Each structure stands twice: as structure tokens, then as C-alpha cells.
Amino acid sequence: MTDAAASTLDGVSEPEGKTLLSWESRSRRLVTVYLPLICFLIVLLFPFYWMAITAFKPDAELLDYKNNNPFFIQHATFENIRKLLFDTEYPRWLLTTMGVAIGSTFLSLFASVLAAYAIQRLRFRGSTYVGLAIYLAYLVPPSILFIPLATMVFQLGLFDTPAALILTYPTFLIPFCTWLLIGYFKSIPYELEECALIDGATRLQILRRITLPLAVPGLISAGIFAFTLSWNEFIYALAFIQSSEKKTVPVAILTELVTGDVYQWGALMAGSLLGSLPVAIFYSFFVEYYVSSLTGAVKE
Amino acid sequence: MPVFTRRGVFAIGTGSLAAAALGQPVYSAVPVATVEPPKHPIEKDAVLRVSRPTKFIAPDETIWNENTEKFTKATGVKVRVDYVGWEDLRPQTAVTANTGAGPDIVCGWADDPQLYATKLLDMTELAEYLGKKYGGWKFQAKLFGRKWKSDDWIAIPIGGGIGPCNYRTSWVREAGYNSIPTDLDHFLDLCRKLKKNGHPPGFALGNAVGDANGYANWLLWTHGAYIVEEDGKVALNRRETIEALKYAKAMQETMVPGTLSWLDPSNNKAFLSGDIGLTQNGVSIYFVAKNDPKTQAIAEDMDHAPMPTGLAKSPPEAPLILNGMVFRHTKYPNAAKEYLRFMLEADQYEPWLNACLGYWGHQLKAYDEAAVWSGDPKVRIFRHSGDREFWTGYKGPISAASGAAAANYVTVHMFASVASGQSSPEDAAQEGERQAKRYYKT
Numbered sequence: 028m029t030d031a032a033a034s035t036l037d038g039v040s041e042p043e044g045k046t047l048l049s050w051e052s053r054s055r056r057l058v059t060v061y062l063p064l065i066c067f068l069i070v071l072l073f074p075f076y077w078m079a080i081t082a083f084k085p086d087a088e089l090l091d092y093k094n095n096n097p098f099f100i101q102h103a104t105f106e107n108i109r110k111l112l113f114d115t116e117y118p119r120w121l122l123t124t125m126g127v128a129i130g131s132t133f134l135s136l137f138a139s140v141l142a143a144y145a146i147q148r149l150r151f152r153g154s155t156y157v158g159l160a161i162y163l164a165y166l167v168p169p170s171i172l173f174i175p176l177a178t179m180v181f182q183l184g185l186f187d188t189p190a191a192l193i194l195t196y197p198t199f200l201i202p203f204c205t206w207l208l209i210g211y212f213k214s215i216p217y218e219l220e221e222c223a224l225i226d227g228a229t230r231l232q233i234l235r236r237i238t239l240p241l242a243v244p245g246l247i248s249a250g251i252f253a254f255t256l257s258w259n260e261f262i263y264a265l266a267f268i269q270s271s272e273k274k275t276v277p278v279a280i281l282t283e284l285v286t287g288d289v290y291q292w293g294a295l296m297a298g299s300l301l302g303s304l305p306v307a308i309f310y311s312f313f314v315e316y317y318v319s320s321l322t323g324a325v326k327e
Numbered sequence: 328m329p330v331f332t333r334r335g336v337f338a339i340g341t342g343s344l345a346a347a348a349l350g351q352p353v354y355s356a357v358p359v360a361t362v363e364p365p366k367h368p369i370e371k372d373a374v375l376r377v378s379r380p381t382k383f384i385a386p387d388e389t390i391w392n393e394n395t396e397k398f399t400k401a402t403g404v405k406v407r408v409d410y411v412g413w414e415d416l417r418p419q420t421a422v423t424a425n426t427g428a429g430p431d432i433v434c435g436w437a438d439d440p441q442l443y444a445t446k447l448l449d450m451t452e453l454a455e456y457l458g459k460k461y462g463g464w465k466f467q468a469k470l471f472g473r474k475w476k477s478d479d480w481i482a483i484p485i486g487g488g489i490g491p492c493n494y495r496t497s498w499v500r501e502a503g504y505n506s507i508p509t510d511l512d513h514f515l516d517l518c519r520k521l522k523k524n525g526h527p528p529g530f531a532l533g534n535a536v537g538d539a540n541g542y543a544n545w546l547l548w549t550h551g552a553y554i555v556e557e558d559g560k561v562a563l564n565r566r567e568t569i570e571a572l573k574y575a576k577a578m579q580e581t582m583v584p585g586t587l588s589w590l591d592p593s594n595n596k597a598f599l600s601g602d603i604g605l606t607q608n609g610v611s612i613y614f615v616a617k618n619d620p621k622t623q624a625i626a627e628d629m630d631h632a633p634m635p636t637g638l639a640k641s642p643p644e645a646p647l648i649l650n651g652m653v654f655r656h657t658k659y660p661n662a663a664k665e666y667l668r669f670m671l672e673a674d675q676y677e678p679w680l681n682a683c684l685g686y687w688g689h690q691l692k693a694y695d696e697a698a699v700w701s702g703d704p705k706v707r708i709f710r711h712s713g714d715r716e717f718w719t720g721y722k723g724p725i726s727a728a729s730g731a732a733a734a735n736y737v738t739v740h741m742f743a744s745v746a747s748g749q750s751s752p753e754d755a756a757q758e759g760e761r762q763a764k765r766y767y768k769t
Contacts, residue, residue, distance in 0.1 A: 087621045090600045173418075174425050181428035265415050266422045269378060269429055270407075282412040287383050287686070288537060288591040289611050 075303075081296035082107055089292055107293035108301075115283045116272055117298060124275040125305065127189050127264075128257040131196035135253050136246060138197060139204035144234055146205070147212040148220065158209060165202035172198065173266045180267055191267040192275070196257045203256070204249040211245030212238065247316040255306055276302040356696040357673050362460040364668060365452045373662035374405045378419060379434035380649065381410040384614060386682035394675040401669070404662045414536070423654060431657035432666065437471050437648040437718075440482035441725045444474050447481045448653040453664050454480035457671050461693035465713030468690035471648045475724050482650035483667045486680075486687030487712035489646045490541045490607050491631045498526040498604040507632035511549060511574060514635045518581035518605065526604030529582050529597050531589035532743040534736055537647065538591050540719070542607055543738040544645055546571045546578075548717055549637030554738060554763055555723035561767050563741070564760035567638075572745045572752035579746035587747055599625060607634060610685040610709055631708045645719045646712040649687065688712030723767070731766040 081089065083103045088095045095101050111117050145151070146158045176195050177186075185191040215238060223233045239246070264275040274282065280298035284291045310317070377395075382388035388410060395406050409430065411419055416435055423429035424443040433439070440447060454472060458464045464472065468484035492507050499507070502520035518528045531538035547553060552567035579586070583603050586593075594606040599615060599622055606612075616626035633642035651670075653663040669675060671691070680689055681699040685706030689697065690713045700710040720729025732738075741759035744750040750758065 086619065090596060090622075092600065174422060177422045177426045177428070181426045186426075186428045262418070266418055269376075269409050269411070269419060271409055278412070278415065282381050282410065282415065285412060285414075286381060287413060287609065287611055288595055289383075289615060290592045 078296045078300050078303075081292055082300045084293060086293060104293075107291075107297040110291075110294045111280075111284075111297045111301070115294075116279070117276075117301070119272055120274055120276045120279040121302070121305075123189055123273060124258060124277075124302070127192045127196070127275060128254050130189075130193040131200060131257045132250055132253040134193065135197040135200035135204050136250055138201050139208050139249060140234075140239070140246070142201065142205045143208035143212055144238065147209050148217075148238075149230075158206075161202045161205050165199060165206075169199065169260075169262045173262055176263070177266055186267060187269050187273065189268075189273060192257075192260075192264055195263050195267065196260060200253045200256060204253055207249045207252065208242070208245055211242055211248075215241050244316040244319045247313045251310060251313060251317055254309060258302075258306055355673060355677050356698070356701075357677055357693050358462060358696060359673055359693065360460050360462070362456060365456050365664075367453075367661035367664045367668075369402055369404060369662045369665055370659045373659035375407070375432065375657075375659060375662055375666055376430040377406060377408045377432045377434065377666070378411050378416070378423075378430040379408065380413050380416050380436075383611070383683065383686035386684075387679070387686065390679040390682045391670075394670055394679060395666075397675065398666055398669045402662070402665065404659075404666070406666060427654075427656040430654070431659060431663045432651060432653050434485055434649055434651050437646075437650065438725045438730045440471065440650050440652050441475055442727055442730065443652070443654075444481050446655055448655055448657070448660055448664070450480040450483055450653065450664070450667075451478070453668055454483060457483070457668070457691060461671075461673070461691035462695075463692050465690050465692060466716055467646050467648055467713045467718070470718055471650055471725065472690075475726075482652045483671065484648055484690040484713075485651050485671070486649045486683070487646040487690060488609050488687060489644045489709060489712045489715060490537065490609050491642070491644065491708050492605065492634050493598060493608045493612050493629060493631055494605040495526065495625070495628050496630050497628050498524065501526075507635065509633075509635050511635055511637045515574070515577055515581070518578060521604045522581040524604075527581055527583045528578075528605035529586050529589070529594050529603035530578070530607055531591070531594055532579075532586055532739060532746055533588045533590050533593070534739070535589055535591045535593070536734075537609075538589070538594055538607065539736065539739040540733050541644065543736075543742050544717065544719070544721075545607065545634050545643050546575050546742060547738060548639050548643030548721065549635060550574065551638040553722050554720060554732060555729075555767055557722045559723040559726070559728065559767055561760055561763045563738075563763050564756045568741075568756045568759070569752045572742065572755055575742045576745050576748075576752070587743055598629075601625070610706055613705060614684060614686070630705055633708065639717075641714075641716045642711075643717050644715050645717045645721065646688070646715050648690070685709035728766045728768070732763055735762075735766070737762045737766070 080098070080100050083105070084100050085102060085104045085106065088101055142161065146154045176198070180186050180191045180195065183194075185194065219237055219241075220233050223237055228236070259277060260275070261277050264278045268274050268278070271279070271282070276298065280295055280302070284295045284298065379391070392408065395408055398404065399406055416433075417439070419429070420433050420435045420439050420443070423433060424446045427446075450472075454464070464484070467487055472480050472482045472484045474481050494507060498521060499517065501524055502517055504513070504517050508514045508517060521528055530542040532542065533539060547568065550567050550571035552563070552565060552571050554561065554563055556562050583597060594603065594608055595612050595615065597603045598606055598608070598612050610631075613626055613629060613631070616622040616629065634644065636642055651667045653660060653667070657663050670679075673693075676689070677694065677697050680687065680694060680697050684699060684703075686709075688709045688711070689695070695710060700707055718725060719733045720726070723729060737759060740762070741755045744758070745752050745755045
């Protein structure tokens with residue numbers, strides 16, 4: 028019996044005309060695919076939904092859930108956005124955060140590419156242990172590192188400057204990116220490099236002309252991770268920056284919008300919403316590369 | 328013997344507060360003695376950097392900045408003030424102390440001067456001058472400003488805040504009480520009646536730095552219990568603690584659901600939305616209610632009172648003290664001391680205190696006569712923040728251990744475990760003692 032015949036017998040077929048396997052049925056798919064997917068989406072998207080509606084709710088609605096449905100906006104207001112943009116230095120914080128995130132991402136990617144290539148391809152004595160040591164560095168929590176790092180930052184004369192963050196974020200970005208890139212470089216066929224070597228290319232030429240163009244999805248993936256981690260980082264930004272105008276978004280919105288035990292939720296959520304937009308836009312541009320780096324890499 | 332003068336008793340009340348908030352000169356009733364200030368010749372080309380907690384309310388920052396500008400005008404010293412989030416001030420102070428970099432002056436939290444005593448300049452001369460001029464320092468100021476068990480001042484206490492009982496007067500009256508009872512049995516009875524009438528109380532027992540520690544401390548101290556003895560020996564597993572835990576269990580049954588996960592803002596929200604009729608908090612609920620037309624009725628109906636004293640001799644509350652510390656790494660120690668002196672002098676301090684509307688209470692006795700305390704009667708209770716005779720880690724020394732035990736919610740978790748029904752009072756006291764010993768190692 029053919030698949031088509033089986034599906035006709037079971038009386039199930041996809042609306043688009045696609046046939047289902049014999050063991051599949053619409054209710055089975057609903058339970059095994061769509062229901063978990065819906066649950067997953069709700070869990071994933073609900074915080075963003077909550078953030079978005081809180082940003083546009085007036086305070087009275089936020090306080091009174093008895094007379095206002097907490098899941099919907101009754102009377103939308105732009106007051107929270109206005110307050111955030113015009114009563115605080117939010118645009119400046121956003122620019123600082125952007126500069127720090129971009130700077131530390133590029134710095135980390137540069138160092139990680141060289142480290143990952145050396146560990147994966149040059150295979151010098153002890154390269155495995157070096158890889159492991161880099162990974163172990165990632166496991167040291169920032170709450171332990173921030174005071175020794177502060178001493179170094181101070182001695183370099185970088186205290187209270189964005190450069191302090193650009194130089195310290197790579198302490199956790201480089202190990203992460205290096206490991207991600209080691210995995211990606213491993214998936215690029217070594218034969219391609221051997222051919223180049225036979226043709227007389229140097230290691231740096233191979234890296235620049237062969238490996239890196241093939242590793243673009245991996246680089247983008249590492250870049251996105253590095254950018255997001257830098258964007259959201261809190262403890263170093265809190266410890267190394269003390270001037271209000273040089274703060275990054277995650278630290279600054281808390282300083283300005285939490286006064287004692289009074290949380291200005293509307294403006295806080297507006298700040299979080301606007302702060303997450305650049306990351307979301309960044310992701311949307313590169314999502315295909317990102318997915319391909321995590322799923323397939325280069326086919327031999 | 329200092330000679331006290333009165334500079335006038337006029338225009339006290341709402342008008343004077345408004346004027347103070349706008350930076351207008353206000354006649355003051357604060358008694359000031361004639362005392363020669365210490366000689367701190369300001370260094371040439373001095374510049375200062377100051378860190379302090381972010382504002383409670385806008386005038387807190389506005390008047391502070393205006394006073395700073397006045398200092399710059401008077402002395403030529405440029406001062407930059409950075410406002411830091413409340414939770415963020417501690418790690419920033421730790422970085423400043425450990426690296427020797429950052430602000431010259433940190434207006435930091437209660438026990439910080441004790442933790443960083445070796446990194447701070449001696450402030451004894453300045454503290455003695457201010458004490459003589461303004462009628463002496465209050466209990467809390469002496470406790471936190473001086474190095475533990477010594478007469479050496481290592482910080483200048485600037486302000487303090489307490490968390491008394493916040494309640495809806497009409498609902499308390501409806502429950503058969505004209506005011507908040509001072510004894511525990513009647514207080515529990517009031518809470519039960521409030522619940523019966525649909526206006527339950529709510530006290531935080533989640534990881535709420537201020538509110539949950541405040542409630543747990545009150546439960547302990549009001550029953551004669553405490554976390555450590557005077558020498559720092561852990562003393563939680565005692566009969567008094569078990570009594571406090573039993574009382575907490577009974578209190579929990581009267582409360583609105585969810586208080587076990589409450590954080591600091593939770594009781595504010597519940598009170599302002601009318602979900603609860605009684606809680607423990609600073610002045611923030613009242614201030615927010617008063618300034619929003621939609622919640623003004625709540626402000627009119629609410630009031631503050633000390634939490635019941637129970638077995639304690641005075642209201643069992645530990646104020647949050649703000650201390651001005653000058654770090655040894657400063658290049659301009661005299662300018663820094665002069666800045667603190669200038670900010671504490673009546674011409675600057677009283678307008679600031681008045682504008683803070685009870686969010687900050689003073690630590691120098693003369694400021695008992697500040698206009699803010701004779702204005703709105705509902706904030707008068709906050710005048711006494713410096714007089715409270717309890718502190719975090721009572722009866723023991725103020726130390727890293729007392730701070731760590733509070734930061735890790737040792738007593739809060741102990742009460743929460745009984746209130747939630749997870750532990751018996753006896754087991755919880757035993758576990759609480761075990762947890763406390765992790766921090767108090769001597």
C-alpha cells in the first residue's frame with residue numbers, strides 16, 4: 028500500500044495537499060507538534076508582551092488590577108516613553124551601550140578567530156590544554172573578577188571610561204567566541220587548506236581568503252552572542268563606570284527609574300523595550316546565518 | 328558652654344516646605360550654638376567627586392545640587408555628584424575602597440564605614456564640631472559614625488530612614504481600634520479583624536532587602552530575641568525566637584496571599600491598590616499616594632505609627648543610615664571635609680531635610696526643630712529615625728558578618744519557612760542558628 032493510499036484510508040491529509048505518514052494524524056500532530064510549540068512560544072514571548080504593554084500603560088492601570096484587565100491596555104499612554112527619552116539621558120546611554128557592545132564584539136571576534144584557528148588548525152603541542160584553559164576562564168564568575176579587574180582598569184587609567192568596558196568584556200567574550208569558532212572551524216574541510224598550502228599560500232592567507240569566508244555564519248553567530256552579552260552586561264558596567272552620563276542602559280535605567288522602593292515600572296519597561304530593539308533588529312538581519320552556523324556549517 | 332540662639336520661628340508648614348523645595352530662604356527654628364569650625368584650609372585647585380544614593384524624590388537631588396553649587400561658589404572647589412542606584416551603591420563602594428580609585432566622598436550605607444574603616448579619613452574633629460553646634464548626635468549617628476567601640480569618628484552621618492507601620496485609619500477604626508496597639512496580642516487581633524473585614528495586612532517575607540529584613544527584625548526584637556549576643560556569638564536558637572516564629576505563623580494567617588514572594592515594591596503596590604490595609608514601610612507609600620490625584624483619597628485616609636514594641640523597650644526598628652565617608656585616596660582631604668561640613672550646616676541642611684519630606688531623617692538633635700517635622704503630622708514619626716536603639720545584627724557588633732547575614736536573608740528565610748508551613752518553629756530556629764553561624768564565625 029502506498030503512502031497516499033494509507034493517508035486516504037485514515038482520512039487524513041494536509042490542507043496544502045501534503046500527505047502525512049501512516050502513523051500520523053491531525054490530532055497526534057496537534058499534541059506532539061503544535062501544542063508544545065504554542066506553549067514554547069507563550070513562555071518565550073509572554074515576557075516581551077508584558078514588557079510592551081506595561082510600557083504603554085498609565086500608572087493607575089498598573090496599580091489597579093481589580094478594575095483593569097492586567098493582560099490588556101485600557102488607555103494607552105506615551106507618557107512613559109516621553110519621560111524616558113526627555114526626562115532622562117536615555118539616548119546617550121543607548122549610544123554608549125551601542126559603542127561599548129560594538130567595540131568589545133569586534134575586539135573579541137578578532138582575538139577569538141586567531142585563537143580558534145591556532146588551536147584547531149595549527150595543533151601545536153598543548154593546543155588541547157590551551158583550549159581547555161580558555162574555556163575554564165569563562166567559568167570564573169564576574170562577581171569574583173570585578174575587584175581585581177577594577178584594580179587593573181584603574182592602573183591603566185581607564186576607570187570611569189567606556190574603554191574600561193570595551194577592554195574587560197572580552198574576558199568573558201573571548202572564551203565563549205573561541206569555543207564557538209573552534210567548533211565551526213572543525214566543520215570546514217581541512218582538504219581545502221591543504222590545497223591552498225600546496226599552491227603556496229601562507230597560513231594568514233589561508234585564514235583570510237579561505238577559512239574566514241567559509242566561516243561567515245560562525246563569525247556572525249559568535250558576533251551576535253558577543254553583542255548580546257555585552258549589551259546586557261551589568262556588574263562590570265556598574266563597578267567601572269561611575270558618571271551618570273557614561274552608564275550603559277541596564278545600569279542607568281535602574282539608577283534613574285528605581286527610587287528607593289518605588290519602581291517606575293512604566294518607564295522601566297519602556298527602557299527595556301527600547302533597549303531590546305537594537306538587539307532584535309541585529310538578530311533579524313542575520314538570523315539565517317545564525318541558524319545555519321548552529322545547524323549545518325560547511326558541507327564537504 | 329555653647330550659647331544657643333534661635334534664628335526665628337516663622338512660616339513653618341506647607342508654605343515653608345514649598346519655599347524650601349524651591350530654594351527660597353526660610354526662617355528656621357533650629358537651635359544653633361556658636362562654635363568655631365575646625366580649620367581645614369582648602370587645597371589649591373581642589374576638585375571633588377561625590378557618590379550618593381539616587382534621589383527618593385526630585386527635591387532631594389535638586390536641593391543637594393543647589394547646595395553643592397553654593398559650596399562651589401563659596402570656595403571655588405568644583406564638585407561633581409554622581410547619583411547611584413540604591414542596590415548598586417554597595418558594590419561601587421567596595422570597588423572604591425579596594426582599588427583606591429573613584430570618588431573622594433561616598434555617602435554610603437549604614438555599615439560601610441565599619442567595613443572600610445582603615446580606608447577612611449578620621450572625621451572626629453568635624454563630627455565633634457557639628458555635634459557641639461547642633462545639640463549633639465543621635466543614638467544611631469554615634470553607633471554608625473564612630474569606629475565600633477571607640478570614640479573615633481570615621482564617617483559623618485547625614486540621614487536615616489525608618490519603616491514604621493503604614494495603615495488605613497478608617498479600616499483600623501472599622502476593626503475596632505483607634506490607633507495601632509502597642510502590644511502584640513492586640514496587634515494580632517487587629518490584623519485578624521482587618522482580614523475578616525476584607526482589608527488584610529501584608530508584610531514582605533520574600534527577598535526584600537528593606538521590607539522583609541525590617542519585618543523579620545521586628546518579629547525578633549519585639550519578642551526579646553536577637554541574632555547574636557553582644558560579643559557576636561549566635562543566639563538564635565532560643566525560646567524567644569521560637570515564640571517569635573509562632574507569632575509569625577499566626578500573623579501569616581491574617582495576611583493577603585503572596586507575601587512570601589514579596590519584594591520591596593510589592594507592599595507599596597498592594598497598599599496603593601487597596602489590597603491591604605496595613606503594612607510596614609517608609610514614607611514612600613504616603614508620598615506616592617499624595618502626589619497622584621487618583622490615590623489622594625488613600626493618602627488622606629492613611630497614617631503612620633510605630634510598630635508594636637512588645638517586649639522591647641523602644642520601637643524595634645533598625646534605621647537605614649546614610650554616612651558621608653572621605654576615602655584616604657583623596658588628594659583633597661580638607662576640601663572633602665569642608666564639603667561635608669558645608670552640607671551639614673543649617674543653611675544648607677535644613678532646606679534639604681525639609682524638601683525630603685520625611686524620606687530622610689536627621690542625625691543631629693537640633694534638627695528636631697526643622698520645619699518639616701511641624702508641617703504634615705503624618706510624617707512626624709520619621710523625625711525619630713536617629714533615636715531608634717536597634718540596628719541590623721543587634722545586639723552584636725556592626726561588621727561584615729552582620730551585613731552578610733542580612734544580605735543573605737538568614738532571619739527572613741527562618742520566618743518564611745515557618746510562615747509557609749515548611750518547618751516547625753523549633754526546626755526553623757535550629758536551622759536559622761546554623762545558617763547564622765556561616766557568617767558569624769567567631
